[in-house]
Amino acid sequence: MAPKVLVSDKLSETAVQIFRDRGIDVTFDPSIGKDKDKLLEVIGDYDGLAIRSATKVTEKIIAAAPNLKVVGRAGIGVDNVDIHEASKKGIIVMNTPFGNSITTAEHAIAMMFAVARQIPEANASTHAGKWEKSRFMGVELTGKTLGVIGAGNIGSIVCNRALGLKMKVMAYDPFLSEERAKSMGVTKVELDELLARADFITMHVPFTEKTANILSEENLKKTKKGVRIVNCARGGLVDEAALAQLIKDGHVAGAAFDVFKEEPATENPLFNLPNVVVTPHLGAATTEAQENVALQVAEQMSDYLLTGAVTNALNMPSVTAEEAAIMGPWVKLAEHLGAFVGQLTEEAIEEIEITYNGLVKDMNLQALNCAAIAGLMKPSNPGVNMVSAPVIARERGIEISTTTQDKTGVFDGYIRLHVKTAVKDRSIAGTVFSDGKPRFIQIKGINIDAEIGEHMLYTTNKDVPGIIGTLGRTLGENSVNIANFTLGRSGAGEEAIALLYLDEQPPEPALVALRETGMFQQIRPLQFDAA
Template sequence: MAPRVLISDPLSPAAIQVFEARGIAADVRPDLGKDKERLAGVIGQYDGLVIRSGTRVTSKILARADRLKVIGRAGIGVDNIDLRAATARGVIVMNTPLGNSITTAEHALALMFALARQIPAADHSTQAGRWEKNRFMGVELSAKVLGVIGCGTIGSIVADRALGLKMKVLAFDPFLTADRALALGVEKVELDALLARADFITLHTPLTEKTRNILSADNIARTKPGVRIINCARGALLDEEALAAALDSGHVAGAALDVFVEEPAVRSPLFGRDNVVCTPHLGAATTEAQDNVALQIAGQMSDYLLTGAVSHAVNFPSITGEEAPRLAPFVALAEKLGSFAGQLTDMEVETVTLTYEGTVAGLNVKALTAAAIAGLLRPMLQEVNVVSAPAIARERGMVVEETTRAATGDYESLITLTVVTGRQARSVSGTVFTDGHPRIVNVQGITVDAAFAPFMIHVANEDRPGFIGQFASLLGEAGINIATFALGRDTAGGDAIALVAVDSPLPVDLIARARALPQVKQVNALAF
């Protein structure tokens, strides 16, 4: 029987043509995504589901998706899909990470022009019969300083176009290397320097816990007086109330927004202002972009449904069905090792080296490296997946190296990940035991044996009496239950580490108190 796919949101007809040409039946019901009950009632009839932002794929819907093999998101964000539930049911989730890049970058530039020359307000005034030429005094973009927060694919395009306008471009991006910045023609700076120097600031970073409210009240106050702010990324990257207050005071001269904290945005403290330009999330709304993402997702889903090939999946690596059973536990290990290093790294990464020893060296290490890089980048770039991770690493000028060799130690298979930044080198090693579960066996040259857990604490300390008791007491007083406590040290009285699995996330203030303990050098809360 031919595979069937359901298209539950409006989508370019180009996608339907691709499915039909490949012998896949496509049922186009573009209003179904708005009705969860109706969608749940029919989802069991389909092998694939194509969505945009209008359909929310919940665990309840997935529970009734008995035939569903793949969900295709025609776009980048997959926050309207319950990834955990999809993964648990073996449903591949794909997106199209590159289809909207040019369109979104161009929209940011269009908003910057509109803001600089007050075009929307001037248009409204003129069409109302008022000739207020002296009211709408604009500013030139030429020779102004543009601050780009997030210099990935879209941010790089914006920077390139802005350089063509003879603007000076500053870039803040922890993953942007000096070499990549030089190639782009931008000046890599820290956030405080960008805030202080930029005449215009444009946001192009994914929304993560580290970037949420990156333009907070405090950071907006640090901006250059008269700054203009553009946001075509995610609404929660800035504090809308703080921005409104800064507009009221005159500290911020204007803002242009395509995204909002709550969407659809039917009300906002930023509405009704002549110096604010607003559009209803139009960053990807061009004919070319809609056709691009439709063609891409239809091609990817067809490949998977007909041949088993996986591309641009956010919850599964690019490996064939034959490879999956042997690779799966090592993919999990590689991704967790990357995540471990990524959660401990707060500077730009220059080099990543993956060393594969023993049996694992004979497997598809490219897929393992992609998984490791995805884990490394995800703490800052949550939308990265094992397919897009290598390209994103290259964009940022990261050098990724692989080494394979025969087993040299106690483990049949061993993966070592080493991350080099401008300040230090950090390494972590892991293996998979016979139970199929990944484990950490070495951190910074110190032998340790720890299973990964959803919530963990990494502690680096001096090996002195009393530390374990003090640290455990601190957790106990805070009501944090310890599941496991793994210890390692290089020499007696030397450097030591602890990897502690706990049953719940740690409050921020508890981390600060732990860092204040005697002998403690570093404390990090980790989540896997």
């Protein structure tokens, strides 16, 4: 029997035809996406669900879909899909991460032109029958310095287009290597230098804990007088109220925003200010981009339903069905190893070395590599998946090497991740026990045996008395329960580490209290995907 797919949002007829041409029984009814009761009624009949943003794939919808195998999102964002619940039910969630990159980059360039020449205001004035030629004095882009915050897929396209406009381009991106920056023709800088030198600043980073409010009031005040700010990435990257005040004060010459902290944005501090260009989140809104992502999701879903091939999955590695049963725990281990290092690393990564020892060396190493790299990059780029992670790593000039070894030591197999930056190397190893649970077995060359939990605390210190008591007492005073406590040291009185598995994330007062003891060189709360 042919697989059945429901297209519940607006996709092009060409995309729908791809399903038909591949022999899939497809139902095209865009009205269902806005009718959750109707979707709940019919979803049980389908193997695949193709959506855009209107359809909400909730826990209730997933529970009513016993035959559903794959959800395909034509676009990047999957906020409308309960990925955790889908994973629990064995449903693959796919997106199309690169289909609208050019469109979004072009919109940023267009917004830069608009704010440089005050085009929207000049257009409105002329339509009103005025001829205010002297009022709209703009600036050239040629020769100006563009500061790009985030030089990933979209940011690198913006850099390329800006260089074609004869702009001087500098980029701030902790994951951008010097070699990659040179090959792009841009200057790699730290954020403070970018703020001080840029005539235009454009952002192309996801919204994370590290990037939230990256252009805070403090950072905005560090900018060059007369700077113009462009944001076509994500809302929440800029303190919009502070920016509005700096525009009124004359420090910032203008701004162009396609995204806002609160959307739909019907009110905003930036609205109705002079030389502020605003659009309603149009970054991906071109005919070409919408067509590209629709065609891509149709091809990806068809491939999976007909052949089992997995592309751009957000919750599953690219492995065969036979491999999945054996590799599942090792894939999770690889992700955890990457996530551990990724949460500790803020400088640009230059090299990633992954060693597979013993029985694991004969598994699907490409999938394991992807899992480790995705885990490594996810703390700074939460939208990354196992397919896009290696692409992003290559874009940033990161060298990736893999080594296999016959069994050595007491474990039947293990994975070691070694990450090099310009200033520091980090190393961690782990294995999977017979119960199928991943464990950390070595950090910084120090042997340990650590169970991995959703909330953890990592500390480094000199091996001196009182460490265990200080950790236990301080966390206890802040009502944080310790589920497991692992210690290791390189030698008596030498370097030591502790890894605590906690029931909840430690509050900031607990971390401050630990730092104030002066006993610890490093104190880092960590989080791991428990799914």
